[in-house]
Amino acid sequence: MAESRAEVLAGTEWGGGVSPYGVGHKKLGMWLFILSDSLTFSALLVGYSYVRLASRDWPMPFHLWPSITMATVMTLFLLSSSLTMVMAVAASKRGDSRSVVRHIVFTMAGGLGFLVLHVNEWLDLIHEGVRLWQNPWGVPLFGATFFTLTGLHMVHVASGVVYLGYIAARVARNRFTHEDVEICGLYWHFVDLVWMFIFPLVYLLSVRMN
C-alpha cells in the first residue's frame, strides 16, 4: 500500500491530521473561554434569581426616567457596537485594514459610552445609599447582587475595550491576521450577549412605576 495505516488515520478528522472543528486553536480557545465565562455569569444570574424569588420586599428602584431609559440606551450602545464589530470582521476578511480600524474604533466608542453611562448610574445609586450590604428600600442583598453582576460585566466591557484597542493598533501597523480580529469579535459579542440577560432580569423586572 502506498500509505501506511498510520498515515491514512492521520489524514482523517479524528486522527489529528485535520482540524475536527475546522477552526484554528486560538479561536477554539476563545470559544472554550466563552463557554466557561457563560457558566460564571449563569451562576451569578441564577444566584440573584434564587435570592430574589426567596425574598419579600425586593427593591424595585428603577424609574422609567432616568434608570430604564439610560439602561435602554446602554443596550443600544452595545448592540450597535456588535454591529460595527461584525463589519470590522467582514472588512478584515477582505483585507481592508483601514475599514477594520475605523469599525473597531466605532465599537470601542460604543463600549466606552456604555461604561460612562453605567458608572454614572452606579454613582447615583451609591449616592442614594445603596451598598453591598444595605439599601434604603428593602432586602439588603439587592446591592450585593446588583453591584456584583453589573460590576463583573463592566470589568468584561472595560477589558474588551482595551483588547479592541490592542487589536486596532496591530491592524493599523498591518501586523494582524483575520483570525485575530475574528477572535476579538467573539469576545465582544459575548460581552453583549451577557447584557442581553442582565438588562431584562435586573432592570426590566424592577421597574418602579410611581
Added chain:
Amino acid sequence: MNTEAANAHREAGARLYVWVWVYLLAITALEVFLAYEQLFSTAGMLVILMLLSLVKAALIVAYFMHLRFEKASLVLSLIPAVVIVISLLAVFFPDSLRLLELRVP
C-alpha cells in the same frame, strides 16, 4: 473572485448583519414596552423576558458570532453542554420558594 461578485457577496453579508441588528433592536423595544405597560404579573414578565432574551442570544451567537456557518461538530461540542449545565442550575429554584414560605410574615 472578480470585484463585482465580491462586492455583491460583501453587501449581502452586510445586509444580513444589519437585519439581525434591526431584529435585536425590535425585540429590545418590545421588552421595554412590555416592562413599561406592566401588562403581565412578575412571573409572566419573567417567562416572556427569558424567552425573548434566548431569542436575542440565539441571533447573536448564530450570526454575529458566526456559529451558524461553522462546522456542526463545533456547535454540538459547545452548545448542548452549556444548555444542560444551566438547566441543572435551575433545579434549585423550587428551594427558593421553600425559603419564601419559611419567612416570618
